[in-house]
Each structure stands twice: as C-alpha cells, then as structure tokens.
Amino acid sequence: MSTKTLTFSIMDSPFEQARTTTAFRMIHEAIERGYNVNVFAYEGAVSLAFAHQKPHANAVHGRSVEEEDHPLTKDWIAALQEKAKAKGSQLDWINCGLCVDERGVNDAIDGCRRGKPSDLWKWASESDGTLIIATK
Amino acid sequence: MKALQIIESAYRCTIEEQDDPSVWISQAMKGAGADLDILLRGNAVNYAVSGQDASGLVFGDKPQTQPPKLDQDLQGAIEKGITVYIVADDVKSRGIPEGKMINGVTQVTCQDLPGLFGNYDQIWHW
Amino acid sequence: MAKYFLIESRSSFDSTQVTQNYQLASDLANAGNETTLFLVENGVLAARAAAANGLASLNAVNVLADDFSLRERGISETELGNGVQVASIAAVVDAMAEGQKTIWL
Numbered sequence: 010m011s012t013k014t015l016t017f018s019i020m021d022s023p024f025e026q027a028r029t030t031t032a033f034r035m036i037h038e039a040i041e042r043g044y045n046v047n048v049f050a051y052e053g054a055v056s057l058a059f060a061h062q063k064p065h066a067n068a069v070h071g072r073s074v075e076e077e078d079h080p081l082t083k084d085w086i087a088a089l090q091e092k093a094k095a096k097g098s099q100l101d102w103i104n105c106g107l108c109v110d111e112r113g114v115n116d117a118i119d120g121c122r123r124g125k126p127s128d129l130w131k132w133a134s135e136s137d138g139t140l141i142i143a144t145k
Numbered sequence: 146m147k148a149l150q151i152i153e154s155a156y157r158c159t160i161e162e163q164d165d166p167s168v169w170i171s172q173a174m175k176g177a178g179a180d181l182d183i184l185l186r187g188n189a190v191n192y193a194v195s196g197q198d199a200s201g202l203v204f205g206d207k208p209q210t211q212p213p214k215l216d217q218d219l220q221g222a223i224e225k226g227i228t229v230y231i232v233a234d235d236v237k238s239r240g241i242p243e244g245k246m247i248n249g250v251t252q253v254t255c256q257d258l259p260g261l262f263g264n265y266d267q268i269w270h271w
Numbered sequence: 272m273a274k275y276f277l278i279e280s281r282s283s284f285d286s287t288q289v290t291q292n293y294q295l296a297s298d299l300a301n302a303g304n305e306t307t308l309f310l311v312e313n314g315v316l317a318a319r320a321a322a323a324n325g326l327a328s329l330n331a332v333n334v335l336a337d338d339f340s341l342r343e344r345g346i347s348e349t350e351l352g353n354g355v356q357v358a359s360i361a362a363v364v365d366a367m368a369e370g371q372k373t374i375w376l
Contacts, residue, residue, distance in 0.1 A: 020166075145154050
C-alpha cells in the first residue's frame with residue numbers, strides 16, 4: 010500500500026503568528042506517521058528556512074544564549090527533515106521564488122528549494138490532502 | 146482537479162506587494178493550466194468595487210509607480226475564464242451599492258455555499 | 272455527500288467573521304455533509320461553556336477543541352461546553368489523509 014502524501018501551503022513570517030507553530034505541529038504529526046509531506050512556503054513563510062537566523066539571550070529572564078535555547082524556525086525545519094529521513098519518507102520544501110527575492114532571503118537551509126505557484130497546484134493535484142494556511 | 150479559492154483577507158499587504166497575494170497566485174496558477182475559480186467573502190468583497198485608487202504614495206522622494214488595482218485584477222481574472230463569485234450577504238452588510246461593482250462577478254448567498262463547495266474537489270481558503 | 276473538516280483559529284471575540292464561519296459550518300452540516308469544526312489557537316477561547324460564543328447553534332457539527340491550545344490557555348476539560356470534544360492535532364492529519372475537504376477558515 011503506497012504511503013499518503015499531504016501538501017501544506019503556509020504564509021506567515023517567523024515569530025509573528027501562532028499559525029506557524031500549528032503548521033509545524035501538523036507537519037510533525039504527518040511525518041511521525043511516515044507520510045510524505047510537501048510544504049509550499051509563500052509570502053512571509055519563505056523566511057522560515059532562512060539560513061542566517063541567529064538565537065539570542067534573554068536578559069528579562071536572565072538567560073544566556075545557551076540557556077534560552079531560543080527556537081529558530083530553520084532549526085525546526087532541519088529537525089523535521091531529519092525525522093522524515095529516519096522514517097523513510099520525504100519532506101519536500103519549496104519557497105516561492107519571487108517571495109524569496111523581494112525579502113532577500115535567498116540563503117535557505119539545505120533541503121529547501123525555490124519554486125513557483127504551479128508547483129503548489131501540481132502537488133495539490135497529486136496529494137491525498139491539501140491545506141492552505143493563509144495569513145490573516 | 147478543480148479548486149475554489151476563497152479570498153477573505155483584504156488590503157493586508159496590497160500596497161507593498163502591488164497585488165493581493167491570493168488573487169495573484171490564483172491568476173498565476175490559472176496561467177499554468179489550473180482549473181480554479183474565486184469566491185470573495187468577508188472584507189474581500191470590497192475588491193469588486195470599481196474605481197479603487199491607491200495611487201500617489203511617495204516616501205521620501207520615492208513614489209510608488211505601480212499601485213495595486215484590485216478591481217482591474219479581478220476583471221482580468223474574469224476575462225481569463227476564472228469565475229469570480231461574491232457573497233451577496235457580505236456585500237449587503239457592507240453597504241456596497243450594486244452599481245459600484247465591476248461587471249461579471251457572480252453573486253451567491255451564504256445559503257448557496259454548500260452547493261457551490263460541492264462543485265469543487267478542493268476548497269482553498271486564503 | 273462530502274466530508275468537511277473546518278479549522279477555526281480565531282475566536283468570535285476577534286472578528287465577526289468567525290460568527291459567519293460558525294454559520295458556514297452549520298450550513299454545510301445541515302446540507303447533509305459530515306462536518307467537523309476544529310478549534311485551535313485562540314479559537315478554543317469560544318469553547319468554554321460559560322463563554323458567549325455562538326457555538327450553541329452548531330448541533331449538527333462535530334466540534335473539536337485542540338488539546339494543546341486548551342492547555343496553553345489553562346482551559347480544563349470540565350469547563351468545556353456540551354458537545355465540544357477534546358482532540359489532538361492528529362485529527363487534522365487524519366482528515367487530510369482521508370481526503371476530506373480541509374479548510375482553514
């Protein structure tokens with residue numbers, strides 16, 4: 010029996026909306042099950058995989074950089090990629106190319122690639138389920 | 146595969162993007178052969194108002210030379226074969242006069258939506 | 272008829288559009304479709320029995336509240352309205368994998 014494939018499209022920039030966390034929860038759950046997952050990052054979401062994100066300390070809580078262990082979305086994506094590999098499934102991540110250009114976030118972590126709207130349509134046409142998570 | 150693109154979020158970044166991202170991506174996918182239509186609901190019903198004018202912005206000495214023209218974009222979508230539905234209840238509650246809407250939009254009521262949704266394989270909500 | 276899995280992340284206190292979304296869920300269910308409304312993030316703020324929320328009109332809809340979102344907001348299961356069931360994020364993944372029309376409102 011072939012495994013399921015789910016497609017998500019996300020739009021929110023990192024650190025701005027709870028939808029990003031919820032999206033990661035869904036993607037994690039799908040990968041845990043061994044499903045193949047496609048993610049089309051549109052608009053602000055193309056910054057989620059930006060390779061130059063840096064963690065910071067938290068003086069309000071008196072925590073050093075190490076203690077704060079501030080989550081970076083690029084690290085969460087990398088962890089999800091590792092999980093997918095371990096499960097023998099695929100996490101395919103496309104950043105909308107024009108959105109990448111206008112935001113200047115061309116340096117994405119490995120495993121994330123440029124694409125275009127027709128990629129989203131193709132994935133949606135071939136997936137078992139598609140969910141658009143738009144910004145509001 | 147046929148998908149209905151529901152557009153509700155309106156005027157969020159239309160100045161910076163010079164487009165509505167959801168209208169834009171619908172047109173881009175259509176151009177690549179996708180079979181899709183658009184449903185405007187909530188504040189996005191105002192996109193069908195003709196004569197919207199966002200021109201004239203200047204920051205420092207830098208003008209915006211290509212302001213968004215959402216009414217014309219929707220007109221273009223209709224001409225490319227995209228059916229643009231609009232929720233009549235949302236038009237009415239916002240007091241939009243009939244005569245101010247662009248030609249070619251198809252009005253539906255809230256009660257029509259279950260039937261409309263049934264015509265599509267997927268429903269995408271932007 | 273079809274199966275619809277609707278996701279609501281805003282509360283009716285955020286936007287009147289959310290009330291319209293509840294109505295859409297009800298209309299889909301009353302049209303004979305199997306309809307689920309999954310409340311997540313601030314959407315669960317409407318799930319308390321004591322909240323003035325409009326969920327009471329969703330008799331024909333299967334209303335779920337995300338367990339993490341409830342816990343994040345200190346809402347215990349005993350506070351929930353009748354007809355609201357606690358569910359995990361797996362409910363969304365199940366619906367998508369099943370091919371339900373999954374819509375984040």
